[in-house]
Amino acid sequence: MAQQTETGSGAPGGAGVTGNRISARIAAVSPSATLAVDAKAKALQAEGESVIGFGAGEPDFPTPEAIVEAAAAACRDPKNHRYSPTAGLPELRSAVAAKTARDSGYEVTAAQVLVTNGGKQAVANAFAALCDPGDEVLVPAPYWTTYPESIALAGGVPVVVATDASSGFRVTVDQLEAARTPATKVLLFVSPSNPTGAVYPRDEIEAIGRWAVDHGIWVVTDEIYEHLVYGVGHHSMPVVVPELADRCIVVNGVAKTYAMTGWRVGWMIGPTDVIVAATNLQSHETSNVANVSQRAALAAVTGDLSAVAMMREAFDRRRITMHRMLNEIDGVECLLPEGAFYAFPSVAGLYGRDLRGRTCHSSDELAELAIEEAKVAVVPGEAFGSPGYFRLSYALGDDDLVEGVTRLADLFGGG
Ligand SMILES: Cc1ncc(COP(=O)(O)O)c(C=O)c1O
Numbered sequence: 234m235a236q237q238t239e240t241g242s243g244a245p246g247g248a249g250v251t252g253n254r255i256s257a258r259i260a261a262v263s264p265s266a267t268l269a270v271d272a273k274a275k276a277l278q279a280e281g282e283s284v285i286g287f288g289a290g291e292p293d294f295p296t297p298e299a300i301v302e303a304a305a306a307a308c309r310d311p312k313n314h315r316y317s318p319t320a321g322l323p324e325l326r327s328a329v330a331a332k333t334a335r336d337s338g339y340e341v342t343a344a345q346v347l348v349t350n351g352g353k354q355a356v357a358n359a360f361a362a363l364c365d366p367g368d369e370v371l372v373p374a375p376y377w378t379t380y381p382e383s384i385a386l387a388g389g390v391p392v393v394v395a396t397d398a399s400s401g402f403r404v405t406v407d408q409l410e411a412a413r414t415p416a417t418k419v420l421l422f423v424s425p426s427n428p429t430g431a432v433y434p435r436d437e438i439e440a441i442g443r444w445a446v447d448h449g450i451w452v453v454t455d456e457i458y459e460h461l462v463y464g465v466g467h468h469s470m471p472v473v474v475p476e477l478a479d480r481c482i483v484v485n486g487v488a489k490t491y492a493m494t495g496w497r498v499g500w501m502i503g504p505t506d507v508i509v510a511a512t513n514l515q516s517h518e519t520s521n522v523a524n525v526s527q528r529a530a531l532a533a534v535t536g537d538l539s540a541v542a543m544m545r546e547a548f549d550r551r552r553i554t555m556h557r558m559l560n561e562i563d564g565v566e567c568l569l570p571e572g573a574f575y576a577f578p579s580v581a582g583l584y585g586r587d588l589r590g591r592t593c594h595s596s597d598e599l600a601e602l603a604i605e606e607a608k609v610a611v612v613p614g615e616a617f618g619s620p621g622y623f624r625l626s627y628a629l630g631d632d633d634l635v636e637g638v639t640r641l642a643d644l645f646g647g648g
Contacts, residue, residue, distance in 0.1 A: 258386065266378055266616030267624075270600075274610035285637030286610045287625035290427060291494040292574070294547075296529070297540040300491060303532030304525050313524035319516040320508070321348025321500070322524065325531045329485075329500050332534040336459060337469035339483065339502070347508050347515065348522050348530075352457045352486035352499035357383045358511040359453045359482045359501055360419070364389030368418040373404035374618035375577065377427045377455075381618070389419070393618050398568055398579060402429035403437060406444045413448065420445055422470060423455040425462055428617045428624040429577040430552075430570020435468045442474030452477060455484040457499070458573040460541045463549045465571050479504050489573075490541045491533040498522055498530040548574045551627040551634050558638040559625075562645050574628040577614075581621040583645055596620050607640040 253260070270288035277284045295301075307313045320326065326343040333339050349355040356379060364370065364387040372380050372391045381391035394412045396402045409420065422441065424433040433441075445452050452470055459467045471481045486499025501511060521527070552569070555576050559567040564582030584594050589606055593599045600613035600623060614622030627634060 261385065262382055267612050270610050270612045273604065277604070277608065282608055284604075284608045284610060285633050285640065286629065287623075287627075287637055288610045288612050289626055289628065290575075291626075292489065292492040292544055292628050293630060294492040294540075294544055296491060296493050296496070297533075297536075299536060300493070300529050300532045304496075304529035307525045307528035313528060315524075317521045317524050317527075319520050320512045321346065321522065322527045322531065325527050325534075328531055328534045329502070333483070333485075333502060337456065337467070338472045339469050341502050344505050345502050345508055347501050347503075347511050348527060349486075349499045349501060349515065350519055350522050351488060351497045352455065352484050353379060354515070354519065355484040355486070355499045355501035356380065356453070356455070357386070358514060359484065359503070359507075360384050360387035360389055361514055362507050362511045363387075363419055363451055363453075363482075365418075367416060369414060369416040370419040370421055371409055371412055371417060371450075372421045372618075373408075375402060375426075375428050375614065375622065375624075376421070376618050377423065378616050380421050384421075390416070392417070395619070397619070398566070401568060402426065402431040402577065403433055404441075405437075406440050409441065409444060413450075417448070417450060419451040419453055421453050421455070425458040425467070425572025427458065427573050428575050428612070428614075429568075430573050430575050432462055432465050432467065432572040435466065435473060438468050438470050439473045442470045442477050445480070446474060446476045449480070451480045451482070453482045453484065457484065457486055457489050459485065460490045460538065461545060461548060461574060462572040463545070463552060463570075467572070482507060487530045487533045490538075492540065492544065493529065493533065496526045496529055498526050547631075548627060551629075551631060552576070554631070555625065555627045555634060555638060558635070558642065562638075562642045564645060565641075574626055576625045576627060577622050578625070579621055580614075580623050586646070588644060588646070596622055599623070603641060603644060607644045609637050609640050609644075611641075 274284045274286035326346040329346045330341050330343050360383045366388040368389045369392045370384045370389045373394045384391040396404050454470045471478045482503040487493040556569050559578045565578050567578035596613040597615050600611050603609045612624040614620050
């Protein structure tokens with residue numbers, strides 16, 4: 234947040250003679266660091282450089298054929314050429330409710346589902362619907378870059394609760410309790426986590442859910458990586474703690490499970506008063522999600538989970554390779570991620586070393602060095618509120634993965 238403020242001084246179109254051209258609220262929004270890293274890698278590639286990009290948060294597989302076919306058929310049907318209900322196609326809302334019961338055991342009605350432009354809009358809607366100015370939202374760090382921005386845009390105050398590798402990047406009830414104030418309204422919870430790959434076990438989810446119920450705190454729980462877990466289970470907080478349901482919003486979508494990041498379909502599930510309020514907001518912002526994308530999502534959530542099973546197998550293999558190779562680099566330490574498709578190694582051990590004539594004192598500087606010297610794009614921990622780490626996505630081909638980490642090992646002196 235609060236990175237660049239570009240102000241004008243009474244230029245035409247400004248708010249007044251000395252008015253700021255951009256509102257303070259929007260000027261305080263920083264660009265998405267993860268998208269920026271990806272864009273930089275792609276720009277270098279376009280210039281002919283051989284860049285290995287660990288920045289992107291998306292599966293490297295195409296969307297399954299049956300889903301694409303459903304979308305192609307939807308394109309030809311004129312009923313999809315028109316506006317449709319803001320909250321989503323009725324059949325998709327029902328299918329999301331059914332899919333949720335199937336996959337996590339959470340029983341909800343179609344009226345509790347709002348279809349959004351990706352999980353990202355569900356996050357924004359959730360905080361807009363819940364936060365009054367000054368309401369505090371607890372955000373465990375390392376956090377996905379979008380959460381604090383969405384909270385601040387909604388008028389809420391993100392309160393960061395730091396975790397590190399010593400607790401597996403999982404927040405504890407004691408830490409949450411220490412951060413709680415009379416202004417605390419919401420806890421943001423995500424498991425599996427972007428950026429750390431941490432997955433909370435059932436007992437910890439239960440403890441956190443009970444703490445939220447005891448203190449009347451809302452939980453926004455992001456389940457977008459629910460199917461990408463390796464050897465551990467995924468548990469949905471309102472299933473583990475049913476009493477939470479009246480103060481719980483579940484965020485999810487098709488992006489990661491079905492390799493559909495570009496289709497922009499997500500959803501939020503919550504109590505009907507929150508869903509109605511968020512639908513009213515969305516009716517003035519974006520209206521319905523593109524019908525063709527909704528039809529594709531319908532095919533996805535009513536189909537089987539074979540595509541994600543195949544991707545999970547590939548990600549699991551790459552996860553093991555990446556974890557091993559990163560830990561072989563002197564100065565780099567990496568926990569074994571249990572979910573999503575990110576590794577989050579500590580690189581603080583590289584500070585102060587002579588690396589090809591340069592010395593770095595932050596993960597930001599090290600990431601800059603990696604792209605310049607090794608043509609390897611990683612996202613520095615600063616973007617996730619946790620300096621001293623890199624985030625590397627392992628959603629890329631096995632050969633590229635090995636080549637990229639080998640280049641880092643060469644640069645950092647480990648191989
Ligand atoms: C934790 C988390 N939640 C939500 C999203 C939103 O995904 P989308 O808007 O593509 O559905 C992402 C995407 O990177 C994510 O990592």
